[in-house]
Amino acid sequence: MNSLAHSLDSSGALIDLNHVQKSYDGKTLIIKDLNLSIAQGEFLTLLGASGSGKTTTLMMLAGFETPTRGEIRMMGKPIQNVPAHRRGMGMVFQNYALFPHMTVAENLAYPLKMRGLNRIEVQSKVKRAIEMVQLHDMQQRRPTELSGGQQQRVALARAMVFEPQVILMDEPLGALDKNLREHMQYEIKQLHRRLGVTVVYVTHDQGEALTMSDRVAVFHQGDIAQIGDPVSLYEHPENAYVATFIGENNVLRGSLVARHGHEVEIALDAGFEARGMGVTMPIGASKKVELLIRPENIRLSPINQNSYQATLADRVYLGDHLRIHLKLDNDDTLIVKTANDEAIKGLNNGQRIGFSWRPEDARVFAQG
Ligand SMILES: Nc1ncnc2c1ncn2[C@@H]1O[C@H](COP(=O)(O)OP(=O)(O)O)[C@@H](O)[C@H]1O
Ligand SMILES: [Mg+2]
Structure with missing residues (x-):
């Protein structure tokens, strides 16, 4: 035709x-x-x-x-x-x-x-x-x-x-x-x-x-x-906007601490420091930022010196994956998507758990 x-x-x-x-x-x-x-x-x-x-x-x-x-x-x-x-x-x-x-x-x-x-x-x-x-x-x-x-x-x-x-x-x-x-x-x-x-x-x-x-x-x-x-x-x-409209993202607010090239260090309002990529952030932009991390990019682990900490709040079984709700220390919720329950086996809701992400999986934008 x-x-x-x-x-x-x-x-x-x-x-x-x-x-x-x-x-x-x-x-x-x-x-x-x-x-x-x-x-x-x-x-x-x-x-x-x-x-x-x-x-x-x-x-x-x-x-x-x-x-x-x-x-x-x-x-x-x-x-x-x-x-x-x-x-x-x-x-x-x-x-x-x-x-x-x-x-x-x-x-x-x-x-x-x-x-x-x-x-x-x-x-x-x-x-x-x-x-x-x-x-x-x-x-x-x-x-x-x-x-x-x-x-x-x-x-x-x-x-x-x-x-x-x-x-x-x-x-x-x-x-x-x-x-x-x-x-x-x-x-x-x-x-x-x-x-x-x-x-x-x-x-x-x-x-x-x-x-x-x-x-x-x-x-x-x-x-x-x-x-x-x-x-x-x-x-x-x-x-x-695009990061949250396409697919799913956790949005964590915080302020910029330091830059190392494209990688930035953020003090999150949730009470810990984390890293992510600030590729599109202009130098000298507002220090108020948001860090976006997809649920499938968060790794759960026993608490160790490289992990952040939160409280296990809930787990939802969805057949091919589990959605795990973590409560951060400022009461924000972090959603984690994982294929198996290995990391939370033996843990009850209310107990502390470690988690982390690779800086290259997190995106940091100036707060809009
Ligand atoms: N014929 C019209 N007269 C006046 N306002 C309109 C008309 N058509 C759309 N709008 C307004 O324009 C905006 C965009 O509408 P539209 O293009 O239909 O959006 P979408 O298709 O993305 O839902 C809306 O606020 C809508 O109310
Ligand atoms: Mg329409």
């Missing part, structure tokens, strides 16, 4: 957003200063909490909303004045938006008829789209006669039937239960691989974003907090 000869602009991007701002009321900026290049064929996910501006961004790409300031280019040309149906973008929403009075085949034919294709072309493209999402037996059914997952597959096929260059998806799996959602994630990913189409995908589910995407843009209050591939977002978060 990616057979159109696409040319790229000098930056190599298919779509560029340059200093895009959006305000609905002329006062509040919902999108503050968005700069984003979308490469041809990539699977880019906009990930963020509700209200962070993901849908607004997608609507501006689709042509249903106009930027208040800034510019959107496609293949180097501004598209502000190109209407939605001429942008070559297919859209899939959470609530499918299928036509209830039309059969599956008619739903798929609709965007093609709208674009003035003849009967033969419509028939062959509908056939291909139906094959693509494997709904052969369902062609003559109406949406109400399909399951949620089947309806979503029709919506997907309908967005792709006119062979768009770009597919925009806004929380397309939000209404499905967990198993079906995971299955559809896999199907969408397979389709993307097979067709090489550019996908801009919106979700608030970080697991979904990490499993499906080539790159993820983490949205926070109308800005991109960080953009990168899943591994770098998880392993090298550039700020505390």
Whole structure:
């Protein structure tokens, strides 16, 4: 389906957003200063909490909303004045938006008829789209006669039937239960691989974003907090927001004591000194810092001179791992994730336990 000869602009991007701002009321900026290049064929996910501006961004790409300031280019040309149906973008929403009075085949034919294709072309493209999402037996059914997952597959096929260059998806799996959602994630990913189409995908589910995407843009209050591939977002978060939004992190507050290159020494409010990496911390930044350490990176041990100390507060069995709650001396809780109960065997809640982490696993940021 990616057979159109696409040319790229000098930056190599298919779509560029340059200093895009959006305000609905002329006062509040919902999108503050968005700069984003979308490469041809990539699977880019906009990930963020509700209200962070993901849908607004997608609507501006689709042509249903106009930027208040800034510019959107496609293949180097501004598209502000190109209407939605001429942008070559297919859209899939959470609530499918299928036509209830039309059969599956008619739903798929609709965007093609709208674009003035003849009967033969419509028939062959509908056939291909139906094959693509494997709904052969369902062609003559109406949406109400399909399951949620089947309806979503029709919506997907309908967005792709006119062979768009770009597919925009806004929380397309939000209404499905967990198993079906995971299955559809896999199907969408397979389709993307097979067709090489550019996908801009919106979700608030970080697991979904990490499993499906080539790159993820983490949205926070109308800005991109960080953009990168899943591994770098998880392993090298550039700020505390991303570190806590992607995956899980314990956040411990304290103040900066000393620097040794990228490694910093922190006096934690919990009453002990610890080390971590302060890579993104500017010299002379605030001395108030937070140290972030992932539950799986904390090691439990008998108390020794290299370990810190806390009180064992609770243990929760979760099948493939244990979550252990430690109470620090300032009453903060530290969550530890471990595959076995070796370290706490024979210990009762309320007893003291040692723990430690490798400085390279802890990240230190200025307090925001
Ligand atoms: N049509 C609209 N008119 C006014 N405010 C809107 C409109 N659409 C969205 N907003 C506001 O813009 C902010 C971002 O919304 P949205 O882009 O839908 O975020 P997300 O998709 O990340 O949840 C929210 O505060 C929302 O209330
Ligand atoms: Mg939204």
